[in-house]
Amino acid sequence: MVEISVIRQDVERVKEGLKVRNWSDEQIQVIDQVLELDDKRKEYQVKIDGLKEESNKYSKEIGQLFKSGKQSEAAELKQKVSDIKEAVKTHEEESKIVMETLENLMFSVPNIPNPLVPKGHSETDNEVFKAWEEELPVLGDEAKPHWELAKDYNLFDMELGVKITGAGFPLYRGQGAKLQRALINFFLDRAETAGYEEVIPPHLVNEESARGTGQLPDKEGQMYYAEKDDLYLIPTAEVPVTNIFRNEILPDANFSHKLCGYTPCFRREAGSYGAHVRGLNRVHQFDKVEIVRVEHPDNSYAALEEMIEHVASLLKDLGLPYRILRLCGGDLGFTSAITYDFEVYSAAQKRWLEVSSVSNFETYQSNRLKLRYKDGKSKHLAHTLNGSALALARVVAALLENNQGSEGIEIPEVLRPYMGGKTHIA
RNA sequence: GGAGAAGUGGCAGAGCUGGUUUAAUGCACUGGUCUUGAAAACCAGCGUACGUGAAAACGUACCGGGGGUUCGAAUCCCUCCUUCUCCGCCA
Numbered sequence: 001m002v003e004i005s006v007i008r009q010d011v012e013r014v015k016e017g018l019k020v021r022n023w024s025d026e027q028i029q030v031i032d033q034v035l036e037l038d039d040k041r042k043e044y045q046v047k048i049d050g051l052k053e054e055s056n057k058y059s060k061e062i063g064q065l066f067k068s069g070k071q072s073e074a075a076e077l078k079q080k081v082s083d084i085k086e087a088v089k090t091h092e093e094e095s096k097i098v099m100e101t102l103e104n105l106m107f108s109v110p111n112i113p114n115p116l117v118p119k120g121h122s123e124t125d126n127e128v129f130k131a132w133e134e135e136l137p138v139l140g141d142e143a144k145p146h147w148e149l150a151k152d153y154n155l156f157d158m159e160l161g162v163k164i165t166g167a168g169f170p171l172y173r174g175q176g177a178k179l180q181r182a183l184i185n186f187f188l189d190r191a192e193t194a195g196y197e198e199v200i201p202p203h204l205v206n207e208e209s210a211r212g213t214g215q216l217p218d219k220e221g222q223m224y225y226a227e228k229d230d231l232y233l234i235p236t237a238e239v240p241v242t243n244i245f246r247n248e249i250l251p252d253a254n255f256s257h258k259l260c261g262y263t264p265c266f267r268r269e270a271g272s273y274g275a276h277v278r279g280l281n282r283v284h285q286f287d288k289v290e291i292v293r294v295e296h297p298d299n300s301y302a303a304l305e306e307m308i309e310h311v312a313s314l315l316k317d318l319g320l321p322y323r324i325l326r327l328c329g330g331d332l333g334f335t336s337a338i339t340y341d342f343e344v345y346s347a348a349q350k351r352w353l354e355v356s357s358v359s360n361f362e363t364y365q366s367n368r369l370k371l372r373y374k375d376g377k378s379k380h381l382a383h384t385l386n387g388s389a390l391a392l393a394r395v396v397a398a399l400l401e402n403n404q405g406s407e408g409i410e411i412p413e414v415l416r417p418y419m420g421g422k423t424h425i426a
Numbered sequence: 427g428g429a430g431a432a433g434u435g436g437c438a439g440a441g442c443u444g445g446u447u448u449a450a451u452g453c454a455c456u457g458g459u460c461u462u463g464a465a466a467a468c469c470a471g472c473g474u475a476c477g478u479g480a481a482a483a484c485g486u487a488c489c490g491g492g493g494g495u496u497c498g499a500a501u502c503c504c505u506c507c508u509u510c511u512c513c514g515c516c517a
Contacts, residue, residue: 045477049486056486059498063445078497085497249474370475 001106001367003381004038007031017112020119020329030105037102044095048088055084107217111364113329114338120328129340130312130324137321137347137402145348146400147279150176153409153425155400158279168269168277168284170393175425179399179411180287182418183392184262187289187314191389194310196260196291201240203263204231209243212369214335224266233266237290238386242365245294250373250382256303257294260389262287279397281353286393293385294371297362300383304338304360307387311342311356314390317414320398321345323352337362344394348401353394358387 007014011031018028058081065074118127150156155176161169172180188198210216210232215223224233234240241261265288276282291310295303308324315322327339342356363381366372372379403410408426411419 042477045486049477052487053485055497060445062497066445074497081497 001364002109002112003363003367004034004106006112007034008038011035014109014112018110020113020117021110021332022121022330030109034102034105034109037098037105040098041095041102044091044098048091048095051084051088051091055081055088058084110334111337111361113332114360114362116326117332117338118326118328121330122328123331125328126325126331126341127328128323129326132321132323132345134321136345139347139401139404143348143401143404145279146346146397149400149404149409150279155179155425156280166284168282170280170283170285175419176396178419179396179415179425180392182415183390183395184287184289185418186415187389188260188262190310190314191260191289191291194258194306196258199241199244199259199261201234201237201244201261201263203234203240203266204229205234205239205243206231209239209246212243212246213239213365214368215239218334222268224268234263235267236265236388237261237263237288238292241290241292242294242384242386243369245366245371245382245384246369248369248371249379250294250371253296253373253375255294255296255373255382256299258291259293260289260291262289264288265391275349280393281349281397283393286391288391289389291387291389294366295383295385296373297380297383300360300362300385303383304340304358304385307358307385307389308340311358311387311389315342315344315355318395318399318412320395320402322355333357333359335361335364337364342388342390344398346394346398346401348404349397353398355394355398356388356390358385360385 002014014031015028018031058077062074062077062081065071065077118125120126144152147158153176154174156170156172158167158170160171161167164171192198204226207216207230210223215232215235220232223235225231226233232239240263241259244259245257264285266285269282269284280286291307293300293303293307312322312324322342322344325341325343327333327336327341332339336359339357339359341354342358343352344355345351346353361384363383365384366381369384371382371384373382399412400409403412408424410424411422416422
């Protein structure tokens with residue numbers, strides 16, 4: 001959530017931010033409504049607190065009167081308190097409506113984009129932040145897409161996934177399964193070297209956690225839900241890992257938390273069709289190593305750069321052509337202040353596949369999480385960031401396609417130690 | 427899954443026959459006095475959220491969560507959650 005104090009102090013900046021997200025003037029009026037409702041909320045609190053103060057005082061007096069045996073005077077006061085209580089009840093009911101309305105409005109306000117975020121309406125307006133400078137690989141006519149290669153080398157089986165579960169749940173096998181493990185271990189080892197502490201979090205989360213990172217409300221359709229236990233399957237490790245810090249007050253201003261974790265990710269993903277969902281391009285379950293950071297506001301953008309460098313180095317060492325996009329206002333996630341997407345080039349499909357998304361949420365998540373740090377006597381919200389490092393399914397897709405050859409699929413050098421020293425999947 | 431016990435401030439721990447408890451006391455922490463410095467001792471401060479206020483300060487709520495009884499609830503009632511002990515089951 002955007003902090004109400006920020007809206008109060010800097011209405012224009014908030015409104016400008018919503019314009020970058022292509023909000024109409026009419027939609028932006030929400031901000032004025034928020035301020036109005038917040039004023040109302042305060043009025044109610046002043047009124048209710050005052051009445052409660054009065055009745056608390058009387059209640060104490062009643063106690064004293066009973067002790068000294070003045071029953072009739074006590075009865076008189078009792079009536080008075082009852083009357084006050086009635087008034088409090090009425091006001092509380094009204095104020096509850098105000099607060100609920102206010103909260104719902106607050107939930108409908110997305111994060112304010114960083115000034116660097118370009119204007120635009122869709123993914124075609126995203127800014128190429130770092131282009132691929134070299135030639136893009138060109139394969140011969142005999143080149144196959146990864147779903148055909150998977151059959152040739154027995155790497156994964158979509159039909160079996162359908163039999164066991166349904167569409168979009170791949171079953172990896174043989175060298176394909178081993179490649180998954182290799183990539184996960186490679187990514188985790190590299191994160192560890194970069195100073196991230198590894199965690200293995202739960203794969204199901206409660207409602208509070210889903211709210212904390214902003215999956216709820218609104219995006220419940222994207223998550224699988226276990227109704228009997230009221231738990232959500234995680235769409236990304238971001239949710240359980242960031243929620244480690246929910247309701248935490250860090251003891252001083254000198255902190256930097258770097259965590260990484262491997263988890264499967266479950267996404268219901270409505271929409272899209274055809275070749276775009278073929279093979280591993282778009283699946284309901286995929287593996288991902290996520291990096292998460294909690295940083296002082298002064299350091300969060302330096303941290304973001306570090307994360308971008310980290311992800312770039314992974315792709316470089318895997319030998320995959322990649323580019324980095326800076327998402328435009330129209331494509332920017334609801335909770336993010338700025339997001340960089342990484343795409344790898346799939347030579348057989350001749351298109352770019354998104355494999356990572358690195359974002360700074362500034363205080364948007366920490367406001368919901370109530371994640372603060374102490375700076376002397378005052379408390380402030382920390383900044384949260386996260387990024388995929390990396391999402392496996394599409395990396396595998398690109399790897400298989402780009403590295404195919406007469407001897408099989410060449411395994412990138414950095415992965416060979418994890419693949420029993422082999423140079424090729426053959 | 428069955429039976430029982432318990433959840434109080436950073437920690438430990440009283441209160442739990444409802445009203446001088448404004449949550450005692452100890453430890454930890456912060457500031458001060460003393461000291462060459464430190465320790466000890468002594469004095470003071472020490473939770474979170476929201477609100478009023480220029481500020482000092484004050485008000486309201488919070489004793490696992492939610493609801494209820496009452497003029498008044500940490501204390502009584504209901505419900506949910508968690509932890510512990512015993513039994514059962516199990517990789």
